[in-house]
Amino acid sequence: MRGTVFVLITFVMFTVIGRVSRLHSAEAWLTAGLVGVTVAYWIRPCRKESHLKCLAIYLLLVLGMYFFGFKVPPFLSGLVNSYVATIACVVLYASCCWFFVTRKLK
Numbered sequence: 230m231r232g233t234v235f236v237l238i239t240f241v242m243f244t245v246i247g248r249v250s251r252l253h254s255a256e257a258w259l260t261a262g263l264v265g266v267t268v269a270y271w272i273r274p275c276r277k278e279s280h281l282k283c284l285a286i287y288l289l290l291v292l293g294m295y296f297f298g299f300k301v302p303p304f305l306s307g308l309v310n311s312y313v314a315t316i317a318c319v320v321l322y323a324s325c326c327w328f329f330v331t332r333k334l335k
Contacts, residue, residue, distance in 0.1 A: 239265035255299035262291030297322035
């Protein structure tokens with residue numbers, strides 16, 4: 230339940246902030262993600278995990294998307310095409326997320 234609420238809040242707020250505000254998409258994503266993490270904090274955790282462990286994963290996901298999805302590709306675009314830099318960053322981010330999810334399931 231916590232993950233569903235986190236994803237819904239983050240994506241709805243990101244869409245609304247992106248259309249209503251003058252914030253760049255990176256800052257809108259960071260703001261929406263941090264609000265999603267804050268709301269997810271108040272939802273009771275599963276019996277096996279603590280608040281800190283669960284919220285650390287969500288916070289890493291938000292900050293990882295902020296850096297690898299929005300901030301790092303412009304730096305790499307000087308070395309390679311910006312499209313290739315974005316794809317490389319998204320693949321790296323997705324592989325890191327997969328690693329954390331599979332470790333959490335074990």
